[in-house]
Amino acid sequence: MNKQELVDAVAAATGQSKAAAADTIDAFIGTVTKAVTKGHAVQLVGFGSFSTGARAARLGRNPSTGAEIHIPAAKTVKFTAGKAFKDAVNAR
CATH class of the missing domain: 4.10.520.10 (IHF-like DNA-binding proteins)
Structure with a gap:
């Protein structure tokens, strides 16, 4: 599964638009990346x-x-x- 397929699956499961699901996934990945980069x-x-x-x-x-x-x-x-x-x- 690539990122676009993940976005499609999240959008279908939550009823969100694909743009909103993509923004949510990007925010999640960014937040995890920042936390792990800082050593958390x-x-x-x-x-x-x-x-x-x-x-x-x-x-x-x-x-x-x-x-x-x-x-x-x-x-x-x-x-x-x-x-x-x-x-x-x-x-x-």
């Missing part, structure tokens, strides 16, 4: 949690030459699925 975790009960993590610096290899390269430390975004979400995915 965002927990949506039943869905999951968004947070930041740290990836340590490490040595890697260039696949074409085999030469060692230094990969710097970086922050990363983590998503941990909630129990209800996991159960819904696993209920076949």
Whole structure:
């Protein structure tokens, strides 16, 4: 599902116009992005949690030459699925 399909599904489920649903989704994504960027975790009960993590610096290899390269430390975004979400995915 891409963003437009998500907008269409939210608009159909809520009875909103597609423009209003798109604005709501954009506001949600923007708010979560700002919170996680500032180091806060965002927990949506039943869905999951968004947070930041740290990836340590490490040595890697260039696949074409085999030469060692230094990969710097970086922050990363983590998503941990909630129990209800996991159960819904696993209920076949």
